[in-house]
Amino acid sequence: MLDGRYLRDNLEAVRAALGARAGGWEFDRFVQLDDERRRLISEVESRQAERNETAKRIGELMKAGQRDEAEAAKERARVINDEIASLDGSLAQAEADVREMLLTIPNVPDASVPVGADENDNVETHRWGTPPEFGFEPQAHWDLGPALGAIDFERGVKLAKSRFVVLGRDGARLNRALINFMLDTHGSRGYREWSVPTMANADTLLGTGQLPKFADDLFHTDEGLYLIPTAEVQLTNLHRDEVLEAAELPLRYCAYTPCFREEAGAAGRDTRGMIRVHQFDKVELVKFATPETSMDALDGMVADAEFILQQLGIAHRTIVLCTGDMGFGAAKTYDIEVWLPSYGGYKEISSCSNCTDFQARRANIKYRSPGEFKGSRFVHTLNGSGLAVGRTLVAVLENYQQADGSVVVPEVLRPYMGGQDVIRAEAR
């Protein structure tokens, strides 16, 4: 959410900065609604002042025993109240309209973000490692996984529905090893670990920006709860309605959770394999930083996510998303893409964003810095995958496969798999 007042004062600048990103957002209608809202506030409040004055006088008249005067005043108060009630209805509508608009305008891109229309205009910032060269025809994970007993697509469908997967035997163990490796690694590098609910309420989803605009992407229960699409939702909302101390910033958090995405519109993309599924595991990174340091904090977060792939020894590259490809709440986003032989290219495995004060304003997360400024200000929130576990598992299988269909376990994961160094097919 943008600051309504800031938006009013910088209307044209924001309009220009958002460009196509604004979609059909009606700037002029917003100004009209906001004018109306302000007018009504003035009216209502002057009536309320009148009402308060009258009520006070009635109390004094009653005490003085002047019943007739008191009754007359009561009648006037009733009239004023009727006026207030009617104005109040209009005001509530105006405020709802303004808020609705503010909740649906995307964040303003940072000045350093390349301007572009879609993913073709994203800019690569750097690469690490070289894609493996196989002396044989490498298999895709959707062939390799089932052959190893590591991934079972059919049974995922049987147990839930399409786009759910079951991991078996070494697939399940490798998945668990990845989660623990990621958590331990981030933990040792300054991220505080949390374990959070997998369901969240509407206020929480509103705080991070999934609601109200993207309700269709979420699974929900008939009790008004939603399955979280990412731990970012919970980690960020941990501090909803709180005031942090500048001295304790930046806060660095991480958590492992399953993530659930309905993504109705995604049908047809990545239909094979477990690249795009309704439920996947992810280790998430979240930071709370001051406005002055948040862009540096973003660079650090990207490096922390990349570090996982470097430890795993898998080739990857990092790109900065252009203005047209960024998510709703982001002011700047880096995607980390991992080399997948089955794609013959790089595939997104992490997305790290600085949401600046966009989520903080929605979730009311502030910080104070005595001596620097009075009162409190909104913090900047950042989030990034560190990493998407399912896709990392796919990357390990595909990049570490051998001619005989076995898969070498990366060195750093072996302690997490009881020393096992190779995954082989076995009779079940």
Added chain:
RNA sequence: GGAGAGGUGGCAGAGUGGUUGAAUGCGGCGGUCUCGAAAACCGUUCUGCGGGUAUCCCCCGUAGCCAGGGUUCGAAUCCCUGCCUCUCCGCCA
């Protein structure tokens, strides 16, 4: 799931219809005292919104005592609903 109690400012804790943003204490901040510190004493200490001034400095108004409704000229104070916390019982990983 059943029964009971309760949700007030950073914390503790008053306040059961009429200048209540809300007593008091603690904590925090500033000051006096001191070589310095402690103690003591004095002062100060919430936020959103609208307007003025004009820009984070102050003034005016308004709203806020879990949330949302209701009663009333007027509610922290009365009524209803929801949420949450605590105690006891049941159930359960």
